[in-house]
Amino acid sequence: MMKDVSLDVAALVLLIILVFSCIFRKMTSGVSNRIYLVILLSAIVATVFDIIAVTLDNADSRNDFALYAAHSGYLIAHYLIAPLHLFFVISLTDIWHKLRRNTILQMLIFLPSFVVMIAFILNINNNMLFSVKYGYERETWFPMLYVAAILYVIYDIIYIIRYNKMFDFDDIASITAVLPIYIVAVTVQAFFPNVLVGMFGIAVGLLIISIGVQRPEDYIDSFTQLMKHSAYAHDMKRSYYNGKHVNIIMLNIANFQSIQAMIGFDLAMHILKEVADKIRQINTEWSAGAELYYLDNGRFRLVFDWNEYSKAEDVANVLNRELKNASFNGLDISLEPFIVLARCPEEISEFKMLMSFGADFHKKNYYTGQVIKANEIFNQNQLDIRNNIDTIIEDALANERFQVYYQPIYSLSKDKFVSAEALIRLIDPKHGYISPEALITAAEQNGAIHKIGELVFEKVCQFIASDDFEKLGLEYIEVNLSVAQIMNSDLPDKLFAVMKKYDIAPDRINLEITETAAAYAQRVMTENLEKLTKAGISFSLDDYGTGYSNMKRVIQLPLKIIKLDKSFVDENNNPKMWIFLENTVKMLKDMNMEIVVEGVETREMLNAFSDLKCDFIQGYFFSKPIPETDFVEFISKQNNKAS
Numbered sequence: 350m351m352k353d354v355s356l357d358v359a360a361l362v363l364l365i366i367l368v369f370s371c372i373f374r375k376m377t378s379g380v381s382n383r384i385y386l387v388i389l390l391s392a393i394v395a396t397v398f399d400i401i402a403v404t405l406d407n408a409d410s411r412n413d414f415a416l417y418a419a420h421s422g423y424l425i426a427h428y429l430i431a432p433l434h435l436f437f438v439i440s441l442t443d444i445w446h447k448l449r450r451n452t453i454l455q456m457l458i459f460l461p462s463f464v465v466m467i468a469f470i471l472n473i474n475n476n477m478l479f480s481v482k483y484g485y486e487r488e489t490w491f492p493m494l495y496v497a498a499i500l501y502v503i504y505d506i507i508y509i510i511r512y513n514k515m516f517d518f519d520d521i522a523s524i525t526a527v528l529p530i531y532i533v534a535v536t537v538q539a540f541f542p543n544v545l546v547g548m549f550g551i552a553v554g555l556l557i558i559s560i561g562v563q564r565p566e567d568y569i570d571s572f573t574q575l576m577k578h579s580a581y582a583h584d585m586k587r588s589y590y591n592g593k594h595v596n597i598i599m600l601n602i603a604n605f606q607s608i609q610a611m612i613g614f615d616l617a618m619h620i621l622k623e624v625a626d627k628i629r630q631i632n633t634e635w636s637a638g639a640e641l642y643y644l645d646n647g648r649f650r651l652v653f654d655w656n657e658y659s660k661a662e663d664v665a666n667v668l669n670r671e672l673k674n675a676s677f678n679g680l681d682i683s684l685e686p687f688i689v690l691a692r693c694p695e696e697i698s699e700f701k702m703l704m705s706f707g708a709d710f711h712k713k714n715y716y717t718g719q720v721i722k723a724n725e726i727f728n729q730n731q732l733d734i735r736n737n738i739d740t741i742i743e744d745a746l747a748n749e750r751f752q753v754y755y756q757p758i759y760s761l762s763k764d765k766f767v768s769a770e771a772l773i774r775l776i777d778p779k780h781g782y783i784s785p786e787a788l789i790t791a792a793e794q795n796g797a798i799h800k801i802g803e804l805v806f807e808k809v810c811q812f813i814a815s816d817d818f819e820k821l822g823l824e825y826i827e828v829n830l831s832v833a834q835i836m837n838s839d840l841p842d843k844l845f846a847v848m849k850k851y852d853i854a855p856d857r858i859n860l861e862i863t864e865t866a867a868a869y870a871q872r873v874m875t876e877n878l879e880k881l882t883k884a885g886i887s888f889s890l891d892d893y894g895t896g897y898s899n900m901k902r903v904i905q906l907p908l909k910i911i912k913l914d915k916s917f918v919d920e921n922n923n924p925k926m927w928i929f930l931e932n933t934v935k936m937l938k939d940m941n942m943e944i945v946v947e948g949v950e951t952r953e954m955l956n957a958f959s960d961l962k963c964d965f966i967q968g969y970f971f972s973k974p975i976p977e978t979d980f981v982e983f984i985s986k987q988n989n990k991a992s
């Protein structure tokens with residue numbers, strides 16, 4: 350009976366289109382993409398051999414060698430799709446490193462294919478699988494090919510169930526949709542050898558995978574052609590989940606936003622593309638094999654294998670040098686590459702931390718122009734703190750370890766201390782002093798900030814309600830509010846409830862908000878400020894001069910006090926800065942705002958700002974933040990001396 354090859358031809362066309370689609374959509378790098386391509390190629394080889402074999406069969410060819418070669422080519426290539434499919438599924442979860450360590454698992458995976466390959470070799474002499482002597486015939490042991498293939502399908506299913514958490518829903522849907530198609534196609538062909546539906550079924554299955562699993566739009570950034578933020582998040586989450594060790598170069602172009610503001614979106618994107626090309630080129634030149642990502646806002650990531658730390662170090666140094674000196678045809682632009690090299694999970698123990706890692710680096714004085722190693726900027730204790738900050742906070746809340754310190758604020762006109770800023774302090778039994786910045790940043794991320802904020806506010810109210818406060822002649826306490834707190838619509842009611850509990854008059858409280866918070870023109874925040882101001886609570890703008898104050902926003906806010914930031918104040922020796930400070934102070938005074946100068950450390954600074962007619966001075970010159978009892982002692986001594 351003649352066999353019809355038209356379904357095979359259709360399969361061949363479909364498979365070739367899929368190969369081109371992979372190439373055009375740039376789905377050729379990364380382990381799973383490469384395995385997918387290998388599957389496509391074996392399917393093409395199998396189909397071509399099938400067409401040849403069937404044509405020879407139909408022509409009743411007696412060329413035994415050609416018949417044998419064509420049929421074995423087809424059977425081997427066809428068979429290989431089953432184990433390759435399993436590798437593809439494994440590659441989606443990236444647990445090769447576990448597989449490498451587990452010999453039993455390796456045996457289980459490789460044994461069926463090993464046996465099948467031996468059978469193919471033996472078949473040359475004993476024709477146990479198939480023979481071509483009287484035309485192509487399946488022999489006694491032929492079903493063993495089905496058994497081996499079915500074994501791989503079972504492995505697939507077990508694997509997907511075992512690691513279901515690590516697959517996206519779309520992945521699972523398309524991989525599992527493929528299995529019944531394969532099974533039906535192969536079964537039909539097993540019982541009706543003249544219906545050549547097998548390869549066509551496989552081609553359709555591969556098409557479904559291509560649509561469902563390979564979504565370049567989810568993973569490839571169209572400007573840089575590097576993998577996107579979502580791919581980085583996906584891959585890193587998987588590494589952390591699997592306990593896989595990697596080395597990561599985090600490259601942030603620190604001045605990217607100002608570059609974009611200066612030269613516009615199109616040119617900035619052009620520069621990004623060139624940076625991406627440079628990264629790709631260095632990756633190739635150094636045979637580094639790093640996976641490359643572009644997150645957004647000038648942030649790139651290069652992920653290296655765990656044993657490639659020294660190569661990662663070399664690549665980081667080359668990148669640093671080349672990017673600093675890069676010129677962009679005619680544009681007078683120099684990049685500020687900010688590069689951190691980290692071992693994960695040793696130096697950054699949690700996925701969540703990795704994703705937010707480095708966001709605050711350029712604000713601190715870490716930048717030296719050199720590549721920064723995560724283990725150099727943080728000593729082991731600081732690393733431990735960063736790695737365990739969530740637990741440290743949880744523990745501190747449970748064991749009431751948080752304390753509130755007070756830093757005195759001096760009134761120049763009244764010549765005495767009239768208030769203080771409440772500042773949180775935490776001494777952890779294991780790690781010692783935890784910096785408030787690290788604490789607040791982490792608490793904002795994990796949501797603990799609301800509890801911490803309430804706790805600080807309650808302690809402040811307790812202090813104001815005490816006899817000491819009244820006796821010391823203090824007027825109010827400044828309390829820091831974080832952005833997350835101001836954005837919370839429950840904030841006013843919570844504060845009112847505590848004030849009511851301790852019977853605190855609203856003019857005893859001044860809330861500090863930062864410039865960053867002020868920059869959010871957000872409804873909830875505006876409503877909160879209105880409600881609290883109406884109730885008689887006043888506000889300060891903290892850290893004035895550090896952010897990018899939108900003056901219009903600042904003017905619109907109901908602010909009583911502006912706090913000049915320390916970094917700004919430190920530059921008072923710079924004559925131009927001084928002119929700027931003089932004018933700023935005058936402008937703010939004309940707007941009827943009061944001014945606190947923060948970070949005053951010397952008598953010289955005190956005199957200078959006193960001449961400028963600022964209202965209040967806060968800084969180490971008078972006192973560091975100190976515990977409540979010390980503060981009470983300090984103020985009673987100082988204010989009595991003054992009077």
Ligand code: C2E
Pocket residue numbers: 756771772773784785786789802805829830831861891892915947948949950967968969970974
């Ligand atoms: P901030 O609100 O600007 O607080 C002033 C910071 O400057 C304090 O650091 C203070 O110790 C420091 N400082 C004051 N005078 C001087 C000086 O003369 N020289 C130097 N070098 N530093 C001075 P601290 O206590 O480490 O707090 C850091 C930041 O953490 C605060 O900056 C504030 O943004 C945040 N923070 C602290 N406590 C709280 C809190 O209870 N809630 C919230 N949301 N944030 C807080």
Ligand code: MG
Pocket residue numbers: 770829861891
């Ligand atoms: Mg403050």
Ligand code: MG
Pocket residue numbers: 891892912914947
């Ligand atoms: Mg401040």
